[in-house]
Amino acid sequence: MSSLRIAAIALLAPLLSVPGAIAQVYTGQITGVVQDQGDALVAGAEVKAINKQNGVAFTTRSGNDGCIACWPSSGEYSLNVACARL
Numbered sequence: 001m002s003s004l005r006i007a008a009i010a011l012l013a014p015l016l017s018v019p020g021a022i023a024q025v026y027t028g029q030i031t032g033v034v035q036d037q038g039d040a041l042v043a044g045a046e047v048k049a050i051n052k053q054n055g056v057a058f059t060t061r062s063g064n065d066g067c068i069a070c071w072p073s074s075g076e077y078s079l080n081v082a083c084a085r086l
Contacts, residue, residue, distance in 0.1 A: 028074040034062040034081060041066030045083035052076045 034042040045062040058072045
């Protein structure tokens, strides 16, 4: 193997390991659909997930299809939903 090829591999190896390190930070997943009392999908609703142990909050908005997704650290969460339509 040429020294140039070895140098390229040595430079790329740390870069290839970064996504794996980032992926290990988030271990939980919250997904769902926001609907009103009539079961209609609600777009643009603000959903706040609050960790019950440490109070850290993650906020997301529902998409046009009413779907939400949030990837907080693992733990027990309470969810608050706010929207002018609700």
